Amino acid sequence: MAENAHPVLRLTGVNKSFGAVHVLHDVDFAVHAGKVTALVGDNGAGKSTLIKGIAGIHPFDSGRIEFEGREVVVGGPRDAAALGIEVVYQDLALADNLDIVQNMFLGRERTRGVLLDEASMEQSARETLTRLSVRTVKSVRQQVASLSGGQRQTVAIAKAVLWESKLVILDEPTAALGVAQTRQVLDLIRRLADTGHAVVLISHNMNDVFEVADRITALYLGRVAADVARADVTSTEVVELITAGRSGDLGLATAETL
Amino acid sequence: MSIRTNKEAAVKVAANLADSGFAADRREQTLGTALTDYWTRVRSGDLGSLPAILGLVALVTLFTVLRPETFLSKGNIANLFVQALPVTILALGLVFVLLLGEIDLSAGVASGVCAAVMAKLIVEAGQPWFVAVAAALVTGLVIGTAIGALVSLVRIPSFVVTLALFLGLQGITLRLIGDGGTVPVRDDVVVALANRNMPIWLGWVLALVCVAGFAAVELLRHQRQRKRGLAGRPFGVTAARITVLAVAVLGGTYLLSLNRAATPSFDLRGVPWGVPLVALLVVVCTFVLGRTVYGRHVYAVGGNAEAARRAGINVTWIRMSVFMIGSFLAALSGIVLASRLNSVTPDLGANTTLLYAVGAAVIGGTSLFGGKGRAHDALLGGLVIATIDNGLGLLGAKAYANMLITGLVLLFAASIDALARRRRAATGR
Numbered sequence A: 001m002a003e004n005a006h007p008v009l010r011l012t013g014v015n016k017s018f019g020a021v022h023v024l025h026d027v028d029f030a031v032h033a034g035k036v037t038a039l040v041g042d043n044g045a046g047k048s049t050l051i052k053g054i055a056g057i058h059p060f061d062s063g064r065i066e067f068e069g070r071e072v073v074v075g076g077p078r079d080a081a082a083l084g085i086e087v088v089y090q091d092l093a094l095a096d097n098l099d100i101v102q103n104m105f106l107g108r109e110r111t112r113g114v115l116l117d118e119a120s121m122e123q124s125a126r127e128t129l130t131r132l133s134v135r136t137v138k139s140v141r142q143q144v145a146s147l148s149g150g151q152r153q154t155v156a157i158a159k160a161v162l163w164e165s166k167l168v169i170l171d172e173p174t175a176a177l178g179v180a181q182t183r184q185v186l187d188l189i190r191r192l193a194d195t196g197h198a199v200v201l202i203s204h205n206m207n208d209v210f211e212v213a214d215r216i217t218a219l220y221l222g223r224v225a226a227d228v229a230r231a232d233v234t235s236t237e238v239v240e241l242i243t244a245g246r247s248g249d250l251g252l253a254t255a256e257t258l
Numbered sequence B: 001m002s003i004r005t006n007k008e009a010a011v012k013v014a015a016n017l018a019d020s021g022f023a024a025d026r027r028e029q030t031l032g033t034a035l036t037d038y039w040t041r042v043r044s045g046d047l048g049s050l051p052a053i054l055g056l057v058a059l060v061t062l063f064t065v066l067r068p069e070t071f072l073s074k075g076n077i078a079n080l081f082v083q084a085l086p087v088t089i090l091a092l093g094l095v096f097v098l099l100l101g102e103i104d105l106s107a108g109v110a111s112g113v114c115a116a117v118m119a120k121l122i123v124e125a126g127q128p129w130f131v132a133v134a135a136a137l138v139t140g141l142v143i144g145t146a147i148g149a150l151v152s153l154v155r156i157p158s159f160v161v162t163l164a165l166f167l168g169l170q171g172i173t174l175r176l177i178g179d180g181g182t183v184p185v186r187d188d189v190v191v192a193l194a195n196r197n198m199p200i201w202l203g204w205v206l207a208l209v210c211v212a213g214f215a216a217v218e219l220l221r222h223q224r225q226r227k228r229g230l231a232g233r234p235f236g237v238t239a240a241r242i243t244v245l246a247v248a249v250l251g252g253t254y255l256l257s258l259n260r261a262a263t264p265s266f267d268l269r270g271v272p273w274g275v276p277l278v279a280l281l282v283v284v285c286t287f288v289l290g291r292t293v294y295g296r297h298v299y300a301v302g303g304n305a306e307a308a309r310r311a312g313i314n315v316t317w318i319r320m321s322v323f324m325i326g327s328f329l330a331a332l333s334g335i336v337l338a339s340r341l342n343s344v345t346p347d348l349g350a351n352t353t354l355l356y357a358v359g360a361a362v363i364g365g366t367s368l369f370g371g372k373g374r375a376h377d378a379l380l381g382g383l384v385i386a387t388i389d390n391g392l393g394l395l396g397a398k399a400y401a402n403m404l405i406t407g408l409v410l411l412f413a414a415s416i417d418a419l420a421r422r423r424r425a426a427t428g429r
């Protein structure tokens, strides 16, 4: 991988404990613009904790966060949003009774005076969806309740993209989707990266990971077991990294003793 | 595996192609496609104003057949409008509360307390009407703030909070008015609300302003959507909406401008003063709910409170505010009711008042499950409820029958709401 300029996000030596439970141990993690970085690991490995630290929901205890080369402090969700970090949570945060435009602008509505500026919001929403080549939506004024799972995921992702976000984090975006819908979402993730966003994809599905990821970071019991280019590993090796923390000469040196 | 996936996806994409790429936004909408869309919506459980309009037609027909002499008399039509005023205002406040999926069981008796405050200030403290009315409205706000705080900060379920207040507030009214007491309301301005009529010319001027304003808003929106290529209604539908509103408003004004005095020597005509008040309230609420950030956030919290929270919306404040609006409008409703009855008694706002108002909102199309409802639901539903009340009165129905029928009407409306909701869930709306 070309080490051009700074990574969008670089974590160095990050630690996080919940009470007596030490969840993240000296984690290093980097995400580059235009690349999809897959974050993999078994249940309880600390993926969500890492994401929540980046998003400012549970700030880290120690460690360094650099965003576009500058050291930053992420003390809360607003700090993360201000930097251009958007998270698409596993349980989608969409209101069923609102339409696509209304959902995409929820909480950040555009106004003219006291009035909602529906025209400008609708145009921007449609532009964003078009830019992401989302073609399966009948109308941007459709209620979200009438959308399929994949389309809902699409709207949630488009919502994240709308905000000039530089880093989009997706927590298990395909977990609840069928084959065709997974296809749509993976295509969309690829396009996100191709349009210059840095993307973090959390997934349990090796097919998904190997299809869209450029780099793979494997967490094992709160430690980084490996940070590799996708081309350099096989699916079997990644599964071993997830389940045992090492695979051949890859992974943690003393995984068994951890 | 991957080839298989691609193939399946391709088949699916081909099947969806006709409907893809914002097809519905780009398709030239005609009256025909709009009607088809409407019918699809109704069949998938999005009933809109249909139940209220059908109900109104059915009830008017029924009562006209049963009481041909009196029901459609000019005097009774004016009566019906005045009867609809307090229930509509109360229902309007409940629409905000119901939009969050909450309930305010104390709205009716809150209107009683506020009316009692007003009446006591006028009669016993000799205060001018505006002081008394302001005090009543502030009382409403205080009650609403208390409910809102208990529901949104302490997190007690709203039906428990308002059930407690339902009893407590009746106690306050009883304390203010006294057992079996009556405070007469004779202040000219307050009495005028439900008992006096506007000059004929003013009625027509306001009616025309109303129609012209609605037409201007609709046409401007249509033009803007057209010009900027936005999704919107076809022109035929916009024109039909304007026509229907014009016929309703101008027709109503015409009926109310005829002499309706029982004896020919009297002259009793004009639109009651309370009617423009209710019209103004409905317009303001429509505007707030449909066109402001606050309104958008009310719908969002009602639809998915967690999504609203993550979007940075202050859910606690939204929850609190709807109860404040609800009780504020309840106070206004109490004032109009006191005006209509010319007095305040300890049972003002009790008995059927709340049931009528909830029924009105739900019949009008507001869902008990939250997230769905509009300001004009209260108006349409209020007319339906007033028609039932009025018709039963003309039939000389006994009190027990009145209670039974009112209860059944509310259950019926709630059933339609629940069934429509199931249908929406099944068809993904």
Ligand SMILES: Nc1ncnc2c1ncn2[C@@H]1O[C@H](COP(=O)(O)OP(=O)(O)O)[C@@H](O)[C@H]1O
Residues within 6 Å of the ligand: A018, A021, A023, A041, A042, A043, A044, A045, A046, A047, A048, A049, A050
């Ligand atoms: N808020 C919390 N309080 C205490 N422990 C937590 C909390 N969140 C996560 N943990 C613990 O941290 C570990 C990692 O969890 P998590 O980051 O959710 O893993 P993953 O997302 O990889 O499945 C687990 O052992 C979990 O019990």
Ligand SMILES: [Mg+2]
Residues within 6 Å of the ligand: A047, A048
């Ligand atoms: Mg997790």
